[in-house]
Each structure stands twice: as structure tokens, then as C-alpha cells.
Amino acid sequence: SQKIEQNSEALNIQEGKTATLTCNYTNYSPAYLQWYRQDPGRGPVFLLLIRENEKEKRKERLKVTFDTTLKQSLFHITASQPADSATYLCALEGGGFKTIFGAGTRLFVKA
Amino acid sequence: DSGVTQTPKHLITATGQRVTLRCSPRSGDLSVYWYQQSLDQGLQFLIQYYNGEERAKGNILERFSAQQFPDLHSELNLSSLELGDSALYFCASSRWTGGVLLNYGYTFGSGTRLTVV
Numbered sequence: 060s061q062k063i064e065q066n067s068e069a070l071n072i073q074e075g076k077t078a079t080l081t082c083n084y085t086n087y088s089p090a091y092l093q094w095y096r097q098d099p100g101r102g103p104v105f106l107l108l109i110r111e112n113e114k115e116k117r118k119e120r121l122k123v124t125f126d127t128t129l130k131q132s133l134f135h136i137t138a139s140q141p142a143d144s145a146t147y148l149c150a151l152e153g154g155g156f157k158t159i160f161g162a163g164t165r166l167f168v169k170a
Numbered sequence: 171d172s173g174v175t176q177t178p179k180h181l182i183t184a185t186g187q188r189v190t191l192r193c194s195p196r197s198g199d200l201s202v203y204w205y206q207q208s209l210d211q212g213l214q215f216l217i218q219y220y221n222g223e224e225r226a227k228g229n230i231l232e233r234f235s236a237q238q239f240p241d242l243h244s245e246l247n248l249s250s251l252e253l254g255d256s257a258l259y260f261c262a263s264s265r266w267t268g269g270v271l272l273n274y275g276y277t278f279g280s281g282t283r284l285t286v287v
Binding site for chain 2: 100101104105108161163
């Protein structure tokens with residue numbers, strides 16, 4: 060069956076370090092993959108989109124990689140700040156115009 | 171303000187009742203998506219409309235229905251409510267059927283928090 064897996068355990072890192080979050084998927088062949096940020100009680104906010112023919116995409120302190128062979132995307136936040144603390148969701152086009160979201164990984168950045 | 175407007179923000183109702191959640195998409199967006207997010211759960215895709223037509227369906231219960239009107243706003247109707255229907259309901263919009271244009275993702279509203287008692 061189709062599955063999107065993100066680390067269910069929270070990620071705790073020190074301010075200034077690089078946070079790396081993982082999104083693995085099975086039985087999908089997505090044309091693109093998206094990353095969103097969600098704060099408690101708020102709607103997700105779009106961060107980055109990467110297409111299957113792109114290996115890497117950057118935006119300011121954010122970097123996303125997409126390995127269609129490994130069926131994995133990595134999301135990096137460099138020089139992390141306490142304000143980066145949130146839940147980060149990956150999302151795939153699941154076929155038939157459906158976008159399916161992973162359960163998300165909570166990131167805590169300590170000052 | 172994301173540009174996607176959801177009303178009401180909070181709704182408390184009793185089991186067995188029916189409610190309607192409303193969503194106005196971002197200006198220019200033709201696609202509307204509904205998602206359910208229960209406590210500590212991920213976003214569950216319910217249904218998608220594009221320019222008034224249903225385009226994709228997720229695990230939406232038969233007690234739930236939705237529609238998109240000519241002015242592109244959408245309503246999600248939830249009937250015979252059960253305690254387990256308590257959740258945050260999000261609406262998102264995008265410009266294209268496939269949901270993406272270049273680096274453009276989905277724009278989410280702030281959600282409607284439904285509590286069934």
C-alpha cells in the first residue's frame with residue numbers, strides 16, 4: 060500500500076545547527092514533492108516544491124533534496140533559530156489529483 | 171492572512187447534528203481542497219473541486235458532502251455528527267487542477283475547529 064513516512068519522534072537541536080528532516084515514501088511515483096510548515100492550531104504554510112527531475116532546491120536557509128531512486132526527500136534548515144520550531148510536513152501527489160500529507164515531524168530549536 | 175477564508179473558526183455542536191463549513195479560496199484559485207486533521211493526526215484528504223466540479227475524493231465518509239459554487243467558494247457539509255468527527259477542518263486552494271504551478275504550492279486557510287459533544 061502507499062505510505063509516506065516522516066520521523067514521528069520530535070527532533071531537538073541547538074540554535075545555529077542544521078536540522079535535517081526525512082520523508083520516505085513507498086508505492087508512489089510522484090512528479091513532485093512539497094514541504095510545509097505547520098504551527099499548532101494553524102493551517103500549513105507552503106515552503107518549497109521540488110520536481111522529480113530536480114535533485115536539490117534552495118530557498119534562503121532551506122534546502123530540499125529529492126532522490127526518486129531511494130524514494131526519499133531530505134529537508135534541511137541551516138543556522139536554525141528558535142522561531143523555526145514547528146511541525147514540518149512533506150506532501151506528495153498521490154495520483155488522481157490527490158495530495159497526500161505525511162504525519163509530520165516536530166522540530167524544537169533550543170536557544 | 172493567507173487569502174483563504176474559512177468560517178466559522180470554531181463550532182461546537184451535539185452528536186447527530188448537521189453543520190456546514192465554508193471556504194472562500196484565494197483570488198484567482200480555481201481548485202479547492204478539504205482536509206481533516208484530528209488531534210495528533212496528519213492531514214487526511216477528503217475531497218477536491220476544480221471550477222465547480224468534483225475532481226478527486228479521499229476517504230470521505232458518506233455522511234460528509236461538499237460542493238463548489240459558481241463564485242468558487244466551497245462548503246463542506248457534515249451530518250449525523252459523531253464524537254469522532256471532532257477535528258480541525260482545513261480548506262486549501264490552488265490555481266491548477268494538479269495543484270502546482272512552478273514553485274507554487276497550496277494555500278491553506280486557518281481552519282474550522284469542530285467539537286462534537
